[in-house]
Amino acid sequence: MSRRNNTEYLVSLDVGTSKVAAMIGEVGPAGQVQVVGLGVAPTRGLKKGVVVNIEHTVESIRRAVEAAELMANCRVRAAHVGITGTHIRSLNSVGVVPIRHREITARDVDAVIEAASAMAIPADQQILHVVPQEYVVDGQEGIQDPIGMSGVRLEAKVHMVTGTLSAAQNLYKCVERCGLTVEKLVLQHLASSDAVLSADERDLGVCVVDIGGGTCDIAVYKGGSIRHTAVIPIAGDLVTSDIAVAFRTPAQYAEQIKLRYGCALPELVAHDAPIDVPGVGESPTRHLSRQMLAEVMRPRFEELFRYVRKELHRADVYDLIAGGVVLTGGVAQTPGILELAEEVLEVAVRLGLPHQVEGIEEVTRSPAFATGVGLLLFARQQRPAFGNRRGSSGGSGQWLGKIQGWLKGNF
Numbered sequence: 118m119s120r121r122n123n124t125e126y127l128v129s130l131d132v133g134t135s136k137v138a139a140m141i142g143e144v145g146p147a148g149q150v151q152v153v154g155l156g157v158a159p160t161r162g163l164k165k166g167v168v169v170n171i172e173h174t175v176e177s178i179r180r181a182v183e184a185a186e187l188m189a190n191c192r193v194r195a196a197h198v199g200i201t202g203t204h205i206r207s208l209n210s211v212g213v214v215p216i217r218h219r220e221i222t223a224r225d226v227d228a229v230i231e232a233a234s235a236m237a238i239p240a241d242q243q244i245l246h247v248v249p250q251e252y253v254v255d256g257q258e259g260i261q262d263p264i265g266m267s268g269v270r271l272e273a274k275v276h277m278v279t280g281t282l283s284a285a286q287n288l289y290k291c292v293e294r295c296g297l298t299v300e301k302l303v304l305q306h307l308a309s310s311d312a313v314l315s316a317d318e319r320d321l322g323v324c325v326v327d328i329g330g331g332t333c334d335i336a337v338y339k340g341g342s343i344r345h346t347a348v349i350p351i352a353g354d355l356v357t358s359d360i361a362v363a364f365r366t367p368a369q370y371a372e373q374i375k376l377r378y379g380c381a382l383p384e385l386v387a388h389d390a391p392i393d394v395p396g397v398g399e400s401p402t403r404h405l406s407r408q409m410l411a412e413v414m415r416p417r418f419e420e421l422f423r424y425v426r427k428e429l430h431r432a433d434v435y436d437l438i439a440g441g442v443v444l445t446g447g448v449a450q451t452p453g454i455l456e457l458a459e460e461v462l463e464v465a466v467r468l469g470l471p472h473q474v475e476g477i478e479e480v481t482r483s484p485a486f487a488t489g490v491g492l493l494l495f496a497r498q499q500r501p502a503f504g505n506r507r508g509s510s511g512g513s514g515q516w517l518g519k520i521q522g523w524l525k526g527n528f
């Protein structure tokens with residue numbers, strides 16, 4: 118069977134701490150995204166969301182992309198790639214430009230966003246996103262698209278995301294060694310949010326918490342715009358290592374036990390049947406209970422949600438999230454985790470499954486694919502026919518493209 122070699126596909130690469138997920142999508146006649154290829158490969162080359170071993174990461178990306186290409190029967194050349202890690206910083210900023218009683222043009226909007234981004238950032242960081250939150254024309258707030266309006270003074274409020282140059286360069290390097298071009302680096306939190314949130318939730322105020330293997334990524338929305346993003350370095354891998362230490366068992370068994378019998382709330386454990394726990398080295402297999410396992414897991418999840426709450430208070434956004442919290446990422450599948458999150462965060466918590474896409478059912482059934490789906494949605498937005506609207510969550514002007522071009526050329 119001959120392979121199609123087509124540039125019309127949307128391609129996403131979620132290079133996570135636990136797995137690389139490569140997705141290939143097609144855009145239907147009504148603009149809907151149809152996932153036609155999925156490839157997943159476990160990763161060993163990342164720690165807390167950041168590449169620490171190029172060879173291992175390249176191998177995982179290659180395997181995931183090949184599997185996705187085989188399923189979709191095509192070859193892909195470029196991808197939207199997710200980025201996260203504790204090196205990510207975010208801040209809100211304001212820019213102003215004079216208009217002098219004429220109609221606001223796209224150039225004015227680019228200029229005001231550039232003005233808002235003119236912040237002193239540390240030499241080792243570079244801008245990843247500048248997402249417009251709202252525009253203000255002569256004091257009139259809450260404007261989403263000011264083009265064509267008249268006024269004297271145009272103001273833009275933006276959310277800026279930066280990351281270290283080296284983390285981005287290593288990711289570029291891994292992807293390009295697999296023969297792919299990075300079309301755009303996208304903050305994983307923004308991608309996951311696109312995949313799991315409804316427009317109503319963004320409007321009312323909501324917090325997306327994506328808990329993966331290495332990091333917990335937070336994004337807060339209100340009034341339809343992003344207000345805050347943060348990364349907490351506590352996630353599924355730490356729970357696995359807690360189990361390994363508490364039960365004195367190798368990490369791979371601890372992970373299997375967690376996936377099979379794990380629960381975040383000891384009081385929800387219904388059948389307290391014994392679990393076989395292989396020992397380390399010469400130690401014999403022991404029998405421990407599910408109740409004990411849940412008692413080992415709960416404190417770490419509790420600590421994580423306390424950090425999330427503290428971060429929301431620190432950034433002064435806790436009171437914005439009337440729509441509650443949407444939990445996604447692989448860890449969101451842990452039984453009892455939604456209840457525990459509600460208990461600690463004291464807001465309504467729901468599970469965030471990726472929606473807005475059709476096709477492979479496995480993708481829409483698992484919160485672990487939220488980032489990959491969100492990256493496909495980002496890719497669709499960049500297609501002239503389906504988006505690339507100013508004020509969209511992509512939100513980059515031409516000058517940001519130049520920065521990313523420069524970044525690509527500098528390693």
Ligand SMILES: Nc1ncnc2c1ncn2[C@@H]1O[C@H](COP(=O)(O)OP(=O)(O)OP(=O)(O)O)[C@@H](O)[C@H]1O
Binds near residue numbers: 329
């Ligand atoms: N069914 C499940 N129940 C409980 N936990 C699960 C389940 N499936 C996966 N996990 C856990 O989810 C984590 C992986 O989640 P995910 O695939 O979202 O991570 P990732 O995107 O690779 O990592 P990160 O985003 O942190 O870089 C692992 O810790 C894994 O143990």
Ligand SMILES: [Mg+2]
Binds near residue numbers: 133134305330446
């Ligand atoms: Mg992830």
